[in-house]
Amino acid sequence: MLECAWAGVDIGKEHHHAVVIDTDGNRLLSRRVHNDETALLDLIDKITTLGDQVDWAVDIVTGESALLLTLLAAHHQRVFYISGTQVNRAADGYRGAGRTDAKDAAIIADQVRIRRDLSPMRIDDELIVELRMLVARRRDLAGDRVRLVNRLHQQLLSISPALERALDLTNKGPLVLLTGYQTPDALRRAGVAEVEQWLRLQKVKGAGALAVRAVTAATAQHTTLPGQRLAAELVADMAKGVITLDEQLKYIDKLIEGRFRRHHTAEILLSMSGIGPLMGATFLAATGGDMTVFDSPNHLAGYGGVAPAPRDSGRISGNLHRPRRYHRGLHHMFYTSALISIRFHEQSRIFYDRKRSEGKHHNQAVLALARRRVNVLWALLREGRTYAPAPPDHAATAA
Incomplete structure (x- = not known):
């Protein structure tokens, strides 16, 4: 058994490829393995017998590698992370033009062998893992909201530029208004009093001022633009979608705050x-x-x-x-x-x-x-x- 060995794992969704090298960079093992518990446990048992100390390195630390990283932590193995960008840049310094999973795994192993600026990974506790998932989910929802609001602005412009200018779509009130009234014609027919009453029934704050602003904008345009009927349906649907995203964000925020306050820091x-x-x-x-x-x-x-x-x-x-x-x-x-x-x-x-x-x-x-x-x-x-x-x-x- 060698004193030291280095294992590089090129992470994949269904399969990983592991390469183990010795002090001189010679390959001791190269194996493609399924991403399931039995196969990974067999791989860990095989590799840990190759050296008294085995340093592992992976190029992905998200969902695809979660099972492997958890098993390595359970076996008290030291694991390093080398990003895909670092692997790609390092690949230029290795012989051969072709890129395969085996070559990438060998590069990962060699990088962890020769570099001294890498720190071992820390396997986070349950609370940190949950916070990381919730923060990522919130980021996705916030991004979806920004994109949907931008599309809503564009769609509303195809109905009435004046109405689009008058409504602040970052607030809930105008969004609720658009679920019921989308066109200048509908707003003019309803009038300020009817629109205000409808908004109050929807529990919109500042219903009176919003109704005046919307109907005033509607009176500035009497021309019906092409495709207005379909555009109105799309605007109503998008407005409902933004409101739904807002509710999801509020729910996620509550989950985040609850878990955050449980952390000792x-x-x-x-x-x-x-x-x-x-x-x-x-x-x-x-x-x-x-x-x-x-x-x-x-x-x-x-x-x-x-x-x-x-x-x-x-x-x-x-x-x-x-x-x-x-x-x-x-x-x-x-x-x-x-x-x-x-x-x-x-x-x-x-x-x-x-x-x-x-x-x-x-x-x-x-x-x-x-x-x-x-x-x-x-x-x-x-x-x-x-x-x-x-x-x-x-x-x-x-x-």
């Missing part, structure tokens, strides 16, 4: 201005809430895309820019929470204003504040304490 995260249950859940989903994974605040800031990376060559030489690779969800959380804190936290506002006075534009000043807040958040989580505002004479400290 919830009170620490909530003590930071600008961080509520959704932002906190996004942070936990991205990091697992374990700061021991990050060597320093710089490491966490780089992962979140708020630590500038130097580019000493290229078109913009010598400047600092956002890293090319970072966690976009965590970046959004850092940036948005910093933006919110400027409105509600005096020290954050002072820090932001100082950066603006130094010539930074808005985005740069917010990113500088976000970077400063990462230091505070990292320290709070490492020390297990909530945030306490600094005295007034320490206004430069932002949180």
Whole structure:
């Protein structure tokens, strides 16, 4: 038995391909295996006998690899993650032009053998896994809502540009209105009083003002555009779809908040201005809430895309820019929470204003504040304490 061996697994939906190499990069095993428990257990038993210490690496950490990763954790195996992008870039340095699952698995194994900048993966607990699924689901629903509202705007333009301008489709009231009235003709026939009464029955806030605005817009157009009847049906259907998505988002938000508040770091995260249950859940989903994974605040800031990376060559030489690779969800959380804190936290506002006075534009000043807040958040989580505002004479400290 060898002292060390390295196993690379090219993850697939139905099958994985595993390659094991020794210290010199020689292949000890190459096997295609079904993505089911019996076959994976047999693979793990076979590979663990090849070396006293086996380091595993995978190129996907989502659903396709969930069973394998869980089994490896149960067998106390150390696993590393190498992204598909990293594998593709590394492939240029290996002999042969063809790309197969076996070659990719061999590249993954060789990369984990020679690289020293990789950290072992952490198998998250049930709560973190659930938060990650809920945050991802909410992101999908929010994206669906944005796309559907945009299509609704376009469809309403084909009926009445004036009505489209008059209605704010980000609010529930106009959406409810469009489930009952979609055309200028229908609004004019009904009149303000009837539309207002109907909206009140639907429990719409500000029914009177909305009815006046809609009927006024309807009186600005007496021309019937081609396809109006079908367009009206589509508008009503889309409006109902947006309302349904809003209800789903509210339900998901309740699930997220319930699970977030059960996490032991919830009170620490909530003590930071600008961080509520959704932002906190996004942070936990991205990091697992374990700061021991990050060597320093710089490491966490780089992962979140708020630590500038130097580019000493290229078109913009010598400047600092956002890293090319970072966690976009965590970046959004850092940036948005910093933006919110400027409105509600005096020290954050002072820090932001100082950066603006130094010539930074808005985005740069917010990113500088976000970077400063990462230091505070990292320290709070490492020390297990909530945030306490600094005295007034320490206004430069932002949180």
